[in-house]
Amino acid sequence: MGLTIQMLGTGSAFAKHYYNNNALLDSGEGKLLIDCGTTASLALHQMGVPLPDIDAILITHIHADHVGGLEEFGFQMNILHRRKPLLYIAEPLIHPLWEHTLKGGMSQQGMIDKLEDVFEVNVITPGVSTTLVPGIQIELIPTQHIPGKHSYSLFINDRLFYSADMVFDPDLLHHLVHERGCRSILHEVQLQGAGEVHTTLDELLSLPTPLQEQIHLMHYSDDMEQFRDKAGIMSFLEQQRVYPLADLERAE
Numbered sequence: 001m002g003l004t005i006q007m008l009g010t011g012s013a014f015a016k017h018y019y020n021n022n023a024l025l026d027s028g029e030g031k032l033l034i035d036c037g038t039t040a041s042l043a044l045h046q047m048g049v050p051l052p053d054i055d056a057i058l059i060t061h062i063h064a065d066h067v068g069g070l071e072e073f074g075f076q077m078n079i080l081h082r083r084k085p086l087l088y089i090a091e092p093l094i095h096p097l098w099e100h101t102l103k104g105g106m107s108q109q110g111m112i113d114k115l116e117d118v119f120e121v122n123v124i125t126p127g128v129s130t131t132l133v134p135g136i137q138i139e140l141i142p143t144q145h146i147p148g149k150h151s152y153s154l155f156i157n158d159r160l161f162y163s164a165d166m167v168f169d170p171d172l173l174h175h176l177v178h179e180r181g182c183r184s185i186l187h188e189v190q191l192q193g194a195g196e197v198h199t200t201l202d203e204l205l206s207l208p209t210p211l212q213e214q215i216h217l218m219h220y221s222d223d224m225e226q227f228r229d230k231a232g233i234m235s236f237l238e239q240q241r242v243y244p245l246a247d248l249e250r251a252e
């Protein structure tokens with residue numbers, strides 16, 4: 001079986017019709033959860049995926065729609081299943097994830113006082129492609145989102161670019177497609193307004209046609225249906241649909 005990707009949700013941080021923009025990669029040999037937002041455990045429940053079936057979690061950046069479900073995931077795994085989930089994370093995210101996000105809810109005197117007390121923490125180095133679960137290699141690519149906040153997009157199996165929340169970076173997209181063999185792009189999109197911390201639909205529409213052909217849109221707001229015919233040849237990913245990676249790639 002080839003790699004499949006299933007979005008737990010495809011919504012922006014404020015969406016109500018769509019769950020948080022988190023993804024489940026399945027190589028057939030292992031499952032990797034990309035981000036674990038506030039709605040992750042509910043979405044996984046609806047998808048029929050028990051938490052212990054997930055082999056590892058990878059975090060792109062610290063916002064609730066990407067990490068807000070880690071407390072429940074960690075507690076459920078530790079308390080109900082007596083296991084520490086494997087958490088892959090870039091080193092600069094460890095301190096803010098524990099001190100600014102999880103510590104308030106998870107710390108327990110004499111038992112839990114650091115991230116490693118709940119998760120099996122594995123630090124991954126940006127720029128280095130690393131096998132996280134069998135059949136899934138990820139390279140973290142630092143990308144700009146909120147000034148002063150670390151955020152990492154993903155290059156998966158040397159062929160799929162998965163944007164974290166990020167501002168428009170056309171040079172990176174050109175580089176990945178023309179020099180790195182990238183064959184499809186899952187890109188966050190902000191449908192209306194100025195893209196101060198996100199990438200707007202208009203910015204993506206400014207890319208050359210062959211690049212747009214590779215782009216599938218995610219992390220969109222509740223009014224997405226009004227934009228179906230305004231996105232040109234770019235398509236909108238559907239939450240909870242299982243996509244074989246090959247189906248996301250443009251026929252040559």
Ligand SMILES: O=c1ccn([C@@H]2O[C@@H]3COP(=O)(O)O[C@H]3[C@H]2O)c(=O)[nH]1
Pocket residue numbers: 012013014063064065146165196197
């Ligand atoms: O300077 C800022 C900081 C934040 N925000 C909003 O808060 C959200 C946090 O999650 P997100 O990164 O998915 O999306 C962000 C935006 O919707 C913003 O519009 N401008």
Ligand SMILES: [Zn+2]
Pocket residue numbers: 012013021063065066165219
């Ligand atoms: Zn987000």
Ligand SMILES: [Zn+2]
Pocket residue numbers: 061062063145165
């Ligand atoms: Zn964000």
